[in-house]
Amino acid sequence: MAAAITINQIAQHVGEEITLRGWVYDKTETKKVFFVMFRDGTGLVQGVGFKPDLSEALIAQLTALTQESAVIVTGVVQENPKAEKSVPQGYELAITAVEVLQIASDYPITPKEHGTDFLMDNRHLWLRSKRQWAIMRIRATIVHTLRNWLDDQGFLLVDTPIITPTAGENTTNLFEIDYFGEPAYLAQTGQLYNEANMMAFGKVYCFGPTFRAEKSKTRRHLMEFWMLEPEIAHCSLEELMTLEEQMIAHVVSVVLEKHQAELAILERDLSRLEAIKAPFARISYDEAVERIQAAYAAETDPERKEFLKIEWGEDFGGAHETAIAEMFDRPVFVYHYPTAVKAFYMQPVEGRPEVCRSVDLLAPEGYGEVTGGSERIFDEALMDVRVKNFGIDPEAYSWYLDLRRFGSVPHAGFGLGLERTVAWICGLDHLREAIPYARILNRKYP
RNA sequence: UCCACAGUAGCUCAAUGGCAGAGCAAUCGGCUGUUAACCGAUGGGUUGUAGGUUCGAGUCCUACCUGUGGAGCCA
Numbered sequence: 200m201a202a203a204i205t206i207n208q209i210a211q212h213v214g215e216e217i218t219l220r221g222w223v224y225d226k227t228e229t230k231k232v233f234f235v236m237f238r239d240g241t242g243l244v245q246g247v248g249f250k251p252d253l254s255e256a257l258i259a260q261l262t263a264l265t266q267e268s269a270v271i272v273t274g275v276v277q278e279n280p281k282a283e284k285s286v287p288q289g290y291e292l293a294i295t296a297v298e299v300l301q302i303a304s305d306y307p308i309t310p311k312e313h314g315t316d317f318l319m320d321n322r323h324l325w326l327r328s329k330r331q332w333a334i335m336r337i338r339a340t341i342v343h344t345l346r347n348w349l350d351d352q353g354f355l356l357v358d359t360p361i362i363t364p365t366a367g368e369n370t371t372n373l374f375e376i377d378y379f380g381e382p383a384y385l386a387q388t389g390q391l392y393n394e395a396n397m398m399a400f401g402k403v404y405c406f407g408p409t410f411r412a413e414k415s416k417t418r419r420h421l422m423e424f425w426m427l428e429p430e431i432a433h434c435s436l437e438e439l440m441t442l443e444e445q446m447i448a449h450v451v452s453v454v455l456e457k458h459q460a461e462l463a464i465l466e467r468d469l470s471r472l473e474a475i476k477a478p479f480a481r482i483s484y485d486e487a488v489e490r491i492q493a494a495y496a497a498e499t500d501p502e503r504k505e506f507l508k509i510e511w512g513e514d515f516g517g518a519h520e521t522a523i524a525e526m527f528d529r530p531v532f533v534y535h536y537p538t539a540v541k542a543f544y545m546q547p548v549e550g551r552p553e554v555c556r557s558v559d560l561l562a563p564e565g566y567g568e569v570t571g572g573s574e575r576i577f578d579e580a581l582m583d584v585r586v587k588n589f590g591i592d593p594e595a596y597s598w599y600l601d602l603r604r605f606g607s608v609p610h611a612g613f614g615l616g617l618e619r620t621v622a623w624i625c626g627l628d629h630l631r632e633a634i635p636y637a638r639i640l641n642r643k644y645p
Numbered sequence: 646u647c648c649a650c651a652g653u654a655g656c657u658c659a660a661u662g663g664c665a666g667a668g669c670a671a672u673c674g675g676c677u678g679u680u681a682a683c684c685g686a687u688g689g690g691u692u693g694u695a696g697g698u699u700c701g702a703g704u705c706c707u708a709c710c711u712g713u714g715g716a717g718c719c720a
Contacts, residue, residue, distance in 0.1 A: 227679050234679045245680070266670095284680055304671090305655075310681050311669050312657060316712050372718075388720095413718055414646070426720065506716090516716080559720090568720055616720030630720095641712085 201273050206242035209276055209290050216295060218273045219244070222327070223264050223303075225310060233261045235294070237272060242286040243329065246272055248294040260297045266309075267327070269300040286329075286460050322636060323645045333461035334632055337454055338621045342406075344453045345427055345615070348446055349404050354429060357396040359389030359405040365595045372413045374422075385410035388614060391544075391599050393430040394575060397610055398602055404429040416640045418629040419517065419567050421618060423638040430612030436556045436574050439611045440532050443560055443570055444477040447530065447620075451475040454624055467626040471564065474528045481532040484554065485511070487523050494522045514540040521565040530569070534558040543589040544582070546574040546609075558613070566623035572613020579603040 201216040209217070221239030228234070233248035248261050264270065274292035282291040307317075308324050318325045325331055346356070362378065363386050374385040389405040396403040406427045413420060431439070451472050455462070462469060482490070488511050495507040506518035514536070515523075523531060535554040538547055545555040556574035561567065576582045582603050586593055593600060621633035631637035636645065 229677050232678060309670050415718065571720060619720060
């Protein structure tokens with residue numbers, strides 16, 4: 200019995216007879232030759248069966264194989280530069296034996312084109328496709344790299360709860376659940392707990408799913424998405440930006456280093472990723488508004504022009520973010536947003552309380568806001584005023600207000616939307632492909 | 646919630662108000678180191694639902710359902 204290996208190890212076994220455990224990805228049969236593409240989760244390799252060399256029994260087995268049938272296949276690894284659809288490229292398997300575990304019939308996803316609705320209904324099967332394979336592997340690397348990088352920088356992972364008694368940011372847009380007769384909510388953010396954890400451990404982060412019951416119906420929104428949220432004691436907004444740009448530039452470089460094959464499958468423009476080097480541009484909200492207004496003045500298409508309209512004080516829409524991002528070849532920080540459009544806990548700018556010490560990072564190519572962060576208010580009296588003005592019940596937040604009473608320090612933090620980061624790095628046109636099972640408006644199946 | 650578009654074979658789509666079709670997939674046969682292979686044959690339909698106009702509706706009208714794209718909201 201030949202040694203069982205995985206396809207990603209195949210280059211180390213040229214000339215050897217090996218065994219693969221996987222599935223049939225595709226099959227072409229001619230009078231003389233079988234070409235069976237196998238996948239095993241680690242890669243794709245074409246198996247070749249030259250009929251005159253095969254036993255009748257093996258020919259019968261290969262004839263019966265269908266797309267997505269489960270097989271254990273044995274063969275001799277050969278180099279073949281023409282095997283360019285394989286991953287890794289350049290290898291194929293001369294089939295010597297096949298053990299069939301299950302014959303699949305009428306697999307719904309064919310090599311031809313399909314519509315979004317059909318693919319989303321078959322997401323559990325769609326994940327087997329080459330493109331989804333590439334995305335999920337890059338997503339895993341992004342998660343791994345982000346966490347490792349923070350760990351190496353002295354951050355401590357401290358998990359925050361998913362079931363929470365009160366709203367994190369916005370009082371609407373919460374998923375309410377029945378907590379033994381009491382209302383509770385799925386977390387929109389771990390940030391408030393993060394601040395408590397930061398006071399305990401200095402530099403912390405949480406990473407987990409967050410939930411927004413927004414009736415958003417765009418390519419940039421999910422009801423359930425994963426967020427990485429670092430929170431740092433004694434950190435200024437400028438230091439926060441430096442941390443973010445180093446972290447993100449590092450993640451992009453690791454993906455470029457480890458996932459050339461996956462990026463090729465996704466047909467990603469590598470030059471756009473290779474440009475992602477720290478430092479990133481930093482512009483104020485004031486400057487951003489001026490730049491958008493200039494773009495508005497220059498825009499000739501009346502439809503596009505309408506979306507670019509903006510007055511100082513308004514938050515950015517998708518078109519505004521894209522217009523700003525298009526002016527740079529790498530992500531751009533926009534800082535000091537109007538206090539009125541941001542959350543209650545953001546520190547006002549000294550001498551200019553109408554803007555706050557907040558910063559969003561806009562990804563290139565129209566991928567929008569990938570991080571949002573700020574310095575937090577640490578003065579107890581100011582926090583009390585803000586809580587009152589935002590109509591927040593101080594009783595429900597008394598544990599949070601305690602943080603300003605017991606050893607309050609200046610601090611800052613941000614949240615990074617994982618799916619937006621994945622979509623940007625992979626060059627996806629919709630967030631639904633950036634997460635295994637997307638929860639989007641009116642869709643929770645499968 | 647609002648705006649726009651769409652719903653016809655397993656999938657992707659055609660069909661001036663007048664016989665409901667093609668490609669792919671499936672099945673069968675042929676052919677070729679193929680890789681979205683190619684060639685031939687076969688099977689496959691309550692045209693999203695309900696109602697209306699009409700001699701006649703996939704097509705026009707009304708309502709609803711579902712989906713897609715976008716707005717607002719946000720990461």
